[in-house]
Amino acid sequence: MLENLKPQAADKILELMQFYREDPRDNKVDLGVGVYKDATGHTPIMRAVKAAEKQLWEQETTKSYTALSGDPAFGAAMRDLVLADTVPADRVAAIATPGGTGAIRQAFELARLANPDTTVWTSNPTWPNHLSILKFMGLPNREYAYFDEASCTVDFDAMMASLADVKAGDVVLLHGCCHNPTGANLTLDQYGKVADLIAEKGALALVDIAYQGFGDGLEEDAAPTRLLASKLPEMMIAASCSKNFGVYRERAGCLMAISERAEQTANAQGSLNFLNRQNYSFPPDHGARLVTMILTDPALKADWMAELEEVRQGMLTLRQNLADELRQRTNSDRFDFIAQHRGMFSRIGATPEEVLKIREDFGIYMVGDSRMNIAGLNDRTVPLLAEAIAKTCA
CATH class of the missing domain: 3.40.640.10 (Type I PLP-dependent aspartate aminotransferase-like (Major domain))
Structure with missing residues (x-):
């Protein structure tokens, strides 16, 4: 009976993760998977x-x-x-x-x-x-x-x-x-x-x-x-x-x-x-x-809230830095919305072809609809992403 099973379509995000793992470039950037990462690319266990x-x-x-x-x-x-x-x-x-x-x-x-x-x-x-x-x-x-x-x-x-x-x-x-x-x-x-x-x-x-x-x-x-x-x-x-x-x-x-x-x-x-x-x-x-x-537990809750606020503020800073970099590189306010969006994700309005070009030319991985995980960025990679977007989408 099991031979009657049909192949299932691969999850696009999980498939993207596999492509990322197989990419040999040292400067590759993963903005696909929806997991929070700190500045070192690690998903930490919270103190609380x-x-x-x-x-x-x-x-x-x-x-x-x-x-x-x-x-x-x-x-x-x-x-x-x-x-x-x-x-x-x-x-x-x-x-x-x-x-x-x-x-x-x-x-x-x-x-x-x-x-x-x-x-x-x-x-x-x-x-x-x-x-x-x-x-x-x-x-x-x-x-x-x-x-x-x-x-x-x-x-x-x-x-x-x-x-x-x-x-x-x-x-x-x-x-x-x-x-x-x-x-x-x-x-x-x-x-x-x-x-x-x-x-x-x-x-x-x-x-x-x-x-x-x-x-x-x-x-x-x-x-x-x-x-x-x-x-x-x-x-x-x-x-x-x-x-x-x-x-x-x-x-x-x-x-x-x-x-x-x-x-x-x-x-x-x-x-x-x-x-x-x-x-x-x-x-x-x-x-x-x-x-x-x-x-x-009041003490545990207070520490959790403090660390969560650090995480939130870090993502807001990354958003603002990316918006500023893009404004400078494109000489326009086209991407200012990134600083106004909230949470881990933004969709930047790139076409699937542009997303693929960003991946192939710059080693930056985002979902095909141009959804990117802001928490996958850090101070080093924000300028790299801004350059890729400016050269590909502007």
Whole structure:
């Protein structure tokens, strides 16, 4: 039977990583994979994570299962981090998931369980795995306009015009902050107008918040999600701890479902638990427990917040330096948007042919749609990238 399996298309980012590894040039630069790197090209373990792991090693007494939803303390800690006191805790059901991707998958499953006829609306563009999962699940998908390729900014009027076709029972997937792959975000006022439209249509918002703390700050990055939660009767939130806690391989994520009334929460929680049981049964605990320890220990949390702020400021500096280099080399403000974008990624508006030329001529690797990982840069490589873009795209 296995001989009937068909070859699957390679993941473009993973394929790009392979090309990078095989490139013999010493001055090559990897801006493809979506992982934070420090100035030396290393993805470090955060200080608070190291400290929590040491405490856990000394204190943990069992490796038995927690619960189908994961440790309830993790759900509570993530609810406080993302939502604060925006909605009463008794309206929020939560499960631990294998990373943010697991949370997205379970959110799609919950939406289908609630409405088998749902259509999921995604921004054009969006994180490619959103589309891949939807296709694999057979869930209908429609795109709404989002990114203006000419200005590399959000085309809000086109976005709202697209969303006018949303139907009751549909799901509208929004990026909570640091839009992936573009780096271009809605303003808080625009999020409010989207919330009003979703409420008017009777649709369900799903927020993918994978980079809280990487954009404008922990509280600032949570503000759009909190605004949506304050204006909508129901919504789902898929949160990842991979980036802001640096626990990529530990697969720590959380899916929250906000019900309109507290008496509906038990049913939502039961449905979430059921979906976990059908998929991976009990979710992984190690990364989730480290996150819980950090968020509930004042000293660990303060150190984590301080280091996260250092990471955020470092990326903002790289953005500004790159924008300045490009302004100098092109004698124009064409690439000033890079300094205005937020998070790890920006899409610079290069064609696939230009992206390939940058790779071949300069050894700089970015995704074919010109998405680049700002965190893959450092003081040495910013001028190299600016030169490559100026000579290839200007």
